[in-house]
Amino acid sequence: MVGQTVLVTGATSGIGLATAERFVAAGARVVLLGRRGDRLAEFTRKLGDRAHALVLDVRDHVRVASALAALPDAFRAIDVLVNNAGLALGLSSLETIDFEDCTQMIETNCAAVLAMNRAVLPGMRARDRGHIIHMGSIASHVAYPGGNVYCATKAFVHQLSQSMKADLAGTGVRVTCIEPGMVETEFSEVRFSGDKTKAASVYRGMKPLTPADIAEAVFWCCTLPAHVNVNLIELMPTAQGFGPTIVKRVDG
Ligand SMILES: NC(=O)c1ccc[n+]([C@@H]2O[C@H](COP(=O)([O-])OP(=O)(O)OC[C@H]3O[C@@H](n4cnc5c(N)ncnc54)[C@H](OP(=O)(O)O)[C@@H]3O)[C@@H](O)[C@H]2O)c1
Numbered sequence: 581m582v583g584q585t586v587l588v589t590g591a592t593s594g595i596g597l598a599t600a601e602r603f604v605a606a607g608a609r610v611v612l613l614g615r616r617g618d619r620l621a622e623f624t625r626k627l628g629d630r631a632h633a634l635v636l637d638v639r640d641h642v643r644v645a646s647a648l649a650a651l652p653d654a655f656r657a658i659d660v661l662v663n664n665a666g667l668a669l670g671l672s673s674l675e676t677i678d679f680e681d682c683t684q685m686i687e688t689n690c691a692a693v694l695a696m697n698r699a700v701l702p703g704m705r706a707r708d709r710g711h712i713i714h715m716g717s718i719a720s721h722v723a724y725p726g727g728n729v730y731c732a733t734k735a736f737v738h739q740l741s742q743s744m745k746a747d748l749a750g751t752g753v754r755v756t757c758i759e760p761g762m763v764e765t766e767f768s769e770v771r772f773s774g775d776k777t778k779a780a781s782v783y784r785g786m787k788p789l790t791p792a793d794i795a796e797a798v799f800w801c802c803t804l805p806a807h808v809n810v811n812l813i814e815l816m817p818t819a820q821g822f823g824p825t826i827v828k829r830v831d832g
Pocket residue numbers: 589590591592593594595596613614615616636637638639664665666667668688715716717718759760761762763764765766767768770
């Protein structure tokens with residue numbers, strides 16, 4: 581990956597941070613994007629000259645294009661875009677869910693991905709090479725109670741990946757969707773509004789995937805020869821199954 585430029589959204593924690601670290605370790609230049617500038621400053625300082633912080637809310641699609649166009653020369657021609665920023669808010673059923681939460685999930689997990697892709701694709705097409713990675717989820721096809729809007733956003737990501745692959749066939753631009761199961765990050769803390777105890781209970785008594793496990797899968801897809809496109813990777817902890825609702829019985 582020496583000489584390549586990678587942009588990772590949602591690089592202030594979890595999967596995004598681990599992915600940024602993996603690519604920097606392999607010699608790439610990496611733009612770490614997120615809203616929490618203090619964290620980005622700390623991580624880019626640790627990662628060194630090949631890391632660049634971009635403080636940005638991906639939902640601000642007007643600023644997305646101008647912020648990417650204003651990146652320093654060495655970081656502007658993006659070879660790999662990792663669309664990782666995303667979140668789930670709450671576990672309410674649809675009639676009680678906070679509508680603002682719905683909007684935030686849709687804007688972050690779906691609309692922002694479109695804006696990021698639209699900003700980098702012209703350059704990738706002009707150079708006839710590039711790789712777009714989407715961080716999907718098994719939630720794209722494994723529904724669970726209260727998952728409603730989050731699951732639907734990840735179904736969007738899954739189908740967008742497939743459709744973009746179809747659009748870009750014959751160009752040098754690859755598209756990959758990574759669909760993890762349970763990964764221990766700040767994801768559950770965000771979902772439960774900062775309740776660390778509730779978040780920790782999600783991973784109680786089992787060994788979840790780590791952000792580094794996902795970063796390795798992302799990295800592997802990017803190291804394959806240019807004619808090889810990994811369309812989809814689904815990965816889960818060994819301890820995870822499908823569910824949790826197999827049958828709801830009237831007697832409980
Ligand atoms: N953890 C899991 O079990 C799991 C499973 C399947 C898929 N995923 C997916 O993996 C991706 C990464 O999640 P994670 O588990 O690593 O969670 P995380 O630790 O909470 O990280 C989420 C990242 O997204 C960023 N982000 C959220 N909203 C943003 C916005 N509007 N603008 C810019 N950045 C934003 C956050 O940065 P700031 O808050 O600093 O902006 C943070 O860096 C998500 O797309 C998630 O859906 C996670």
